[in-house]
Structure formats: structure tokens, C-alpha cells
Amino acid sequence: MTDYPYDRTALRAELATVDELPGSAKPEPILIVDRITRRFGGITAVDVEHLEVQRGAITALIGPNGAGKTTFFNIITGFDSPSAKEARWRFQGETIASASSFKVARAGMVRTFQLTKALSAMTVLDNMLLGSQAQAGERLLRSVFWPSWTGREKQLVEKADELLERFTLHDKREDYAGSLSGGQRKLLEMARALMSDPAMIMLDEPMAGVNPALTQSLLGHIQDLRDRGTTVLFVEHDMHMVQHISDWVVVMAEGKIVAEGRPGSVMKNQAVIDAYLGSHHDQDLGDDAVLEEDFDELAKVEETEREVEEEKLEEYVEAVREAEGEEN
Amino acid sequence: MDFGQFLVQLLTDAGGSLVSAVTAAFVLAAIGLNLHFGYTGLINIGQAGFMLLGAYGFAITVEYSGDFWLGLLVAIVVAIIAALILGLPTLRLRGDYFSIVTIAFAEIIRMIGDSPALQSLTGGPVGIQGFKFQGPFVALSPLPHEGTLSLGPLTAPYTGGDSWWLRIVTWGAVVIIALIALLLVKSPWGRVLRGIREDEDAVRSLGKNVNLVKMQSLIIGAVFGALGGVFYVLSGSVQADGLGRSQTFLIYTCLLLGGAATVFGPILGSLLYFVFTTILTDVVTTYVPHTVMNVTQIPQFVWILVGVGLMLLVIFRPQGILGNKRELNFIG
Numbered sequence A: 001m002t003d004y005p006y007d008r009t010a011l012r013a014e015l016a017t018v019d020e021l022p023g024s025a026k027p028e029p030i031l032i033v034d035r036i037t038r039r040f041g042g043i044t045a046v047d048v049e050h051l052e053v054q055r056g057a058i059t060a061l062i063g064p065n066g067a068g069k070t071t072f073f074n075i076i077t078g079f080d081s082p083s084a085k086e087a088r089w090r091f092q093g094e095t096i097a098s099a100s101s102f103k104v105a106r107a108g109m110v111r112t113f114q115l116t117k118a119l120s121a122m123t124v125l126d127n128m129l130l131g132s133q134a135q136a137g138e139r140l141l142r143s144v145f146w147p148s149w150t151g152r153e154k155q156l157v158e159k160a161d162e163l164l165e166r167f168t169l170h171d172k173r174e175d176y177a178g179s180l181s182g183g184q185r186k187l188l189e190m191a192r193a194l195m196s197d198p199a200m201i202m203l204d205e206p207m208a209g210v211n212p213a214l215t216q217s218l219l220g221h222i223q224d225l226r227d228r229g230t231t232v233l234f235v236e237h238d239m240h241m242v243q244h245i246s247d248w249v250v251v252m253a254e255g256k257i258v259a260e261g262r263p264g265s266v267m268k269n270q271a272v273i274d275a276y277l278g279s280h281h282d283q284d285l286g287d288d289a290v291l292e293e294d295f296d297e298l299a300k301v302e303e304t305e306r307e308v309e310e311e312k313l314e315e316y317v318e319a320v321r322e323a324e325g326e327e328n
Numbered sequence B: 001m002d003f004g005q006f007l008v009q010l011l012t013d014a015g016g017s018l019v020s021a022v023t024a025a026f027v028l029a030a031i032g033l034n035l036h037f038g039y040t041g042l043i044n045i046g047q048a049g050f051m052l053l054g055a056y057g058f059a060i061t062v063e064y065s066g067d068f069w070l071g072l073l074v075a076i077v078v079a080i081i082a083a084l085i086l087g088l089p090t091l092r093l094r095g096d097y098f099s100i101v102t103i104a105f106a107e108i109i110r111m112i113g114d115s116p117a118l119q120s121l122t123g124g125p126v127g128i129q130g131f132k133f134q135g136p137f138v139a140l141s142p143l144p145h146e147g148t149l150s151l152g153p154l155t156a157p158y159t160g161g162d163s164w165w166l167r168i169v170t171w172g173a174v175v176i177i178a179l180i181a182l183l184l185v186k187s188p189w190g191r192v193l194r195g196i197r198e199d200e201d202a203v204r205s206l207g208k209n210v211n212l213v214k215m216q217s218l219i220i221g222a223v224f225g226a227l228g229g230v231f232y233v234l235s236g237s238v239q240a241d242g243l244g245r246s247q248t249f250l251i252y253t254c255l256l257l258g259g260a261a262t263v264f265g266p267i268l269g270s271l272l273y274f275v276f277t278t279i280l281t282d283v284v285t286t287y288v289p290h291t292v293m294n295v296t297q298i299p300q301f302v303w304i305l306v307g308v309g310l311m312l313l314v315i316f317r318p319q320g321i322l323g324n325k326r327e328l329n330f331i332g
Ligand SMILES: Nc1ncnc2c1ncn2[C@@H]1O[C@H](COP(=O)(O)OP(=O)(O)OP(=O)(O)O)[C@@H](O)[C@H]1O
Pocket: A040, A043, A045, A063, A064, A065, A066, A067, A068, A069, A070, A071, A072, A114
């Protein structure tokens, strides 16, 4: 991954030419998704017509709760299946549609889970070592001939130690993962995913529950990853963070991709504002100046609505009192 | 019987169960079950079924071919086939379904063995008597074919029946199988097993072929069970009811007593279990008046105590003797 010729200015310049439209074509897509739908009973959780993810970029996938982000992640990583047969998606030029989840990971697309999956009764170090895909000792016939894998094991332990250091988990190395705090588990899961040097890492709310001081350094790690050529696709609700690190933002609502664009401009998109105001009246959409104006207006509207309601309530209470008085 | 005599009897019986081939056979089955239950998290409730299948495969083959090694090979092959048939449809489902199917499997093997339909092969309810298949194994013995050997208070024939030859071979097999199990679980492959026990999806997301590894674990543990079955019947006869549900629970008791997910747990647990039940039987036989409990009731009473013991064990020391409390704390 390190030999990837990364140049952020060039990347940003390339992305600057991309149309800010849902499903727009990217100059160099690593992942191309077509016609993915997922229905649960009556509801359509995901209905994505077309999406391209730019190689080497940090792409944020945002949207209100229940927008279908996690379900979308599940489908493209092989943990869930699309409802309709015409679904297609290609990763690094290879069709991976209908591949099982472990094959997707082996192809270089590794994910983390919104509800963290630390392997509780294993040590932090063992968790890390399991993240590697380059240990031949995991094959049954090789496993009993320990000299065939101990050398590699040493290298992997070194690599794990390095990552644990970066993710501030090094002094927890020998502890059981089950004894870690929620935030630490998030960190462990991310570090573990990096053990295999994936071409693309998909993070489902990586910062949820991580303390703000650490968030800063994690953001640094994510950017660092990108700078070394890893493509990052992440789901996040914190808009400050999205604005801060992403090169491109994709917005989902009710299963559909409603907008795409550069982080600075996408939040001004009417479709995005509608999507969020539909369900999140009090969501902080970040420190974009223009946005704040919108939200100030919105806040005013809400304020007056509340006043009106309070007036109505008072009227009602009075009416009831009067009625009671008449009865007596 | 005075107390001194009783004590000598007790120690002799306890020592006998320590070296017994039956104990070794259950150690083998427990090592296999440990791979399933302790390391992979597969709750196999039919381990005795694999023992029985191995025993039938071995005994029938040897009876008709007269070849010990061919019998051993057939026992292994039928265990592999059964594990494949059992695992292919169920390992991808939730664990509970797998468990249910293993019980059903063990019962099916037992009932087929018991039924008169295949009497010419299995002997039906009578079973396959030892003399029909023990010959080739006895013939392999380099020890004298006549006479007995006394080691301390323990006396047994050199060769034939419950002999020193059988004990040497079964415990030798225990050493080899335990070594293989040790190498397996301490390897990166074993690490994948433990990962699967914790969270299959997490392990899948890291690029491991979970279904394949589960199947490998199922097959290896089943083969260990089948080998246990072979050694179990080498000093007796093959009888379907001798390897039923209660034997599966016995294996679980041994495993949990010693400590699941530890390499030596199944060995220590089985040894303690057999010594303990032997002592218990002796004590009850000697000190409880026959008017209170007759000879047929004593084994039943011992079984009840074992059941209570298993309950107490699971409640107060679920990690067993060698198990790691911290590791277990996070399970479930
Ligand atoms: N297994 C399931 N069975 C039924 N409905 C489901 C299932 N999984 C998800 N859904 C529904 O699909 C919709 C999308 O859920 P999803 O988890 O993908 O949302 P999300 O965008 O990740 O939300 P959040 O930001 O809260 O994590 C929701 O309405 C949810 O109720």
C-alpha cells in the first residue's frame, strides 16, 4: 500500500471536477456499486442506484438514523444479501457481488462494525494477530509444523505492537479484550482491521464513544492511512469530524443516496437539509457558516412553534378550569 | 471387612481406574469434545455417537477382514463422513441447531445399532462380542501371549482382554493425540478457532473461512471420539446402549471438571472422574447396608451423585480445575 503515489492536492483537484450529484462518476473509482436494494418485510432499507468511491480518498457516508448506512455496508461486505438479483458491485475491477464475507475481506475490503465485535475472551494481542491475513499457520496442515509459521508470527507481533502503540492500547496488550472500555474496543477493532493492510477500510461509526481528545489523534490516524494509499469509507454522525477529514461526502436518506459532494458544499444541498430535518430537528450539522444561518432560522421557527403550542396549552387548561367551575 | 483391608481394596481399585483403557478411551473422546466445545464453541451433544460409530466401523471391519489397521482406518473414515454429513447443513446455522442435530445423530447411530434390522452386522441388542474383533489387535502384541503381570497391587494379563498391552497402546494413543491437540490449539489455526468461539462474524470480517475451519474442528474432534470408541470396545464388546446419551454427559463432566479450553483439562478431568466414581462405588458398596441399596441401585446412585457434582461444578467453578476464570468470565 505504501507504494501508492499519493498526492492530496491532486486528489482534491480531481474530485473538484466531479459533479456534485448522487451517483456521479469518479475519475478513479476503487468501488463501483450498482442497483443494490434491500427490503425488510415492507420497508426498503437500501435502494442505491449507483455509487462510485474514489480510490485513495476519505469518503464519508452520512445520513439520519435508519437511513440504511449499516445495511449498505453489510451488503457490500458480504454480511447481508441484496433483495434483488440485478445488484452488481466491483471492487478494484473485480466483481465481488455475492462473494462471502471472508472473500471480500481477502480481496482487500475490511470493515468494522457499528456494534463493536471485540473477541472478548482473547487477549488484545491475539485479537490483533487474528487480523492478519498473511499467516500460513492458520491453515490446518501447516499449523502443526510450528517452524513453518513462527518466523512470520514474530513479524506479525512486531506489527501488532506498532499499531497498538499508535492506537494507545499498548499497555493493554496482554489484557482480555472483554476488559476494555467501549471506546477502547472501537480502537482495537480499527487497529485489528489494519493488520492486513487493506486496500479499503470501511468504518461504521468509528468515533462513537471515543473520548474527544483521542478522537483528534484517531482522525490523524485515518488521514495517515489515506496518505499511505488506503481508501477510507466511513459512517459518522459527527459533522464537525466529517467536514474536518473527508475528501468527499455521500448522503443517504431512507435507503437512497440523496446527495454527494465536497464536504464544504454538500451540507448546503437542499436534499440534505430536508433529509436531516425530516428526523433530526436538533442535529448539529457542523460549523459551516452558511449552515449555521440556516439553523438559526430553523431554531427561530421551532421557537415560535413552541410558543404557539404553549399558548394553546394554556388556553386549554383555562377552558378545563372554567368547565369544572361551571359544574361545581 | 476391616478398615485396613477396605483401604487396600480402595487404593487398588482407584489405581486400576487410573491406568484403565476405558479411562484412556474417554480421555480421547474428551480431547475431541474439547476441540469442539472448549475451543470452537460448538456444543456437540453427540460425542458418544462418534465413539459408537468408530467402534462399529472398527469392529465390523476387523471381524470381516481380520486387519486391525484397516479397522482403525475405517473408524476414522466413517467419523469423517459422519462429521461432513452432520456439519455441512448445520454449521452455517446458529449454534443451537447444530446441537440439536448432534443429539439426533447420536441417537440414530444408537438405534440403528440396537435394531434387529442390521443384526447380521451389528449384532442388534446383543452387540458384537469381543472375541470377534479383538484377535488381530492381540496378535500385534510383542508381549508374552500367556500369563499375567503384577505391578504393585495391580494384576492384569500381558496380552488379551483388559491387558497391559491394551493399556500401553491406549495411553500411548492419548499421548500422541494430546500432543497433536496441543500443537493445533497453540497454533494460529487454534487462534482462529478461539476467535470463532467468540464471534464468527468478527472473524469473517478479518478474512477467515469460518465455515471451513469449523468443519475442520468438527472432523478432528469426531475422529478423536471415534478412536476413543475403538479403544473403549477393545477390552469388551460393542454395544449400542453402552455408548448412549449418558456417556456424552460423562465426557462433558470430565471436560468441565478438568477445565474446558485447556490442553490438559480433559486428561486430568477424566482421571479424577474415574478415580472418584470408583472410590464412591467402593464406599457405598462397603458401608451402605444392602437392605438400603442393592447392587443394581449402587451405580444409579453414583450416577445421581455425579449429576449433582456436575451441577455444583458448573455453578461454583465453571472453569474447572485448570481453566482460566478470566477467560471464562467473558464467555456468554
Ligand atoms: N435485520 C433487520 N430486520 C429488519 N429491519 C432491519 C434490519 N436491519 C435494518 N433494518 C431496518 O433498515 C433500516 C436501515 O437500518 P440501518 O441500520 O442500515 O440504518 P443506519 O443508517 O445504519 O442507522 P444508524 O445511523 O442509526 O446506525 C432501518 O429502518 C432498520 O429498522
